[in-house]
Amino acid sequence: MMHLSYEQEITLIKRLLMAVNVSESDAESLATVVTHSDFTGTYSHGLSRLCIYLRQYMKGALNPQPDFRLVKDKDAALVFECDDGSGIVAVNRVYDAVSNAPASMALPQVWLATARTSASEPTTAAAWQMTM
DSSP states (O other): OOOOOHHHHHHHHHHHHHHTTOOHHHHHHHHHHHHHHHHTTOGGGTHHHHHHHHHHHHHTSSOSSOOOEEEEEETTEEEEEOTTOOHHHHHHHHHHHHHTSOTTOOOSEEEEEEEEEETTEEEEEEEEEEEO
């Protein structure tokens, strides 16, 4: 049986994700979460998920280069367009964006939204709420 160190697992996952055109920073985010899951005993969200993620990128179900952006900033709610990117990456990017907000700005909820549209398919959307 082969055993990988924490650093070796991150490196392996990053290389595999970058091979399907995921940016280095996004691959780092995904690799860190997957590796952390393995090393803290949450194996269901560790390497066992990697093949699923890779297939989703290769089939176009996940966008390896999403155009992540803030689309609405209204009162105490922010809405981010995640462009069919990974939820793990989206949550990390939102955390980075929100953690740089002024302390005086109360943010009770943040919405991550993604929509897929094409000429042959109706629009579908998914949203996640992250309470601050």
